[in-house]
Amino acid sequence: EVQLVESGGGLVQPGRSLRLSCAASGFTFDDYAMHWVRQAPGKGLEWVSGISWNSGSIGYADSVKGRFTISRDNAKNSLYLQMNSLRPEDTALYYCAKDYSSSWLNWFDPWGQGTLVTVSS
C-alpha cells in the first residue's frame, strides 16, 4: 500500500523558516515525481511545488518562488520542503502527493494526510 506521511509542521513566527518532510513507502520512490500542495483553512487547493524523479526538473508556484525550496532524497524515500521568509498567508495544511509518472506534469495519486503550518506572531 502506498503511504505518504508528512511531518514538520507547527507554529512559526513571520519571517522564520520551517522544513517539511514527507516519508514515502509502498512504491519505488525514485520512479516518480512528487509534489507539495497546500490548503489554507476553509479554502481551496493550491499547488506549491513539484520535483521530477531525479530532481532534474523543479517547478514552483509564483507565490512561493524564491522563498521555498523543494528537494528529495531517493535513498531515504523522502521529500522535503524548505520554507523561508514565511508569511501569515502561508498558513495552510501542506499535503505531499505522488505524481502519476517520473515528471511533474500529471495528476496526483495518492495524497498524504497533510501537516499544518501556522504562521503567526
Next chain:
Amino acid sequence: SYELTQPLSVSVALGQTARITCGGNNIGRKNVHWYQQKPGQAPVLVIYRDSNRPSGIPERFSGSNSGNTATLTISRAQAGDESDYYCQVWDSSTHVVFGGGTKLTVL
C-alpha cells in the same frame, strides 16, 4: 496565467445526476483531472485524463472535456458523494492549476 473556473456549489437530488463544470480557455486541449475531498480528509483522485477512472472509483463517476468546459458527472448521486470537488490541469506557463472547488450537496 491560466485559470480554471468552477461553480461554488451544486445541488442534486438523491439518485439523480450531478454535473460539475470546470471552465478554462481551450481546456479541451488539456488533460483534466478531478479530485474529491470530504471534510477533514485528503483529496482523492476520481477522474484522470478527462474521463478515466482509477481503480476503486465507482462507474457512477465519469468525465468529459471539450471546448472551454470540462465536466464531472456523478450518476445516481448518493449521500456519500457529498464533498468538495476540484478540477486540475497542467499548463506550460502556470504549471499546475486547480479550480476553486465545488461543494456538492445531495438533497
